[in-house]
Amino acid sequence: MENKDKSKEDLLSELLLAHKYIADLEALKASEERYRQIVENANSIILLMDTKGDITFFNRFAQRFFGFREGDVLGKNVIGTIVSEKDLSGSDLVSTIKDIVNNPEQHSANENENMRSNGERVRILWTNKAIIGDDGNVKEILCIGNSVTI
Helix, strand or coil, rough: HHHHHHHHHHHHHHHHHHHHHHHHHHHHHHHHHHHHHHHHCCCEEEEECCCEEEEECHHHHHHHHHHHHHHCCCCCCCEEECCCCCCCCCHHHHHHHHHHHCCHHHCEEEEEEEEECCCCEEEEEEEEEEEEECCCCEEEEEEEECCCCC
């Protein structure tokens, strides 16, 4: 009889743990949804680029601002999409992007010329933050931008 009671206690304990696990998953899902809503509804350009400069995330505001759909830019390099090779003053933006990718800590804030899908040039003030992977290396760069063009 004692083994049977212990078995019931073990089952009850496992059931309680399962309920807690489900509650934790539901809380995590709600938290992720909240952050997704914040990022998607921010009135700032939010994008992620990998260490090659390829766009891996492009929020809704960025899509509206630049005139590109997400599918138009995901997996494509920022050069040739939202950044031209040179700005109107002749500055080499290819080198600038490479330096941001290679040394993000030195470019926590920068301003540069960007390009909308219709070719219009706009000045964007960017803040950049390295996203570090499990291996300790830079995985992506989080870039948040706002237009300074009036």
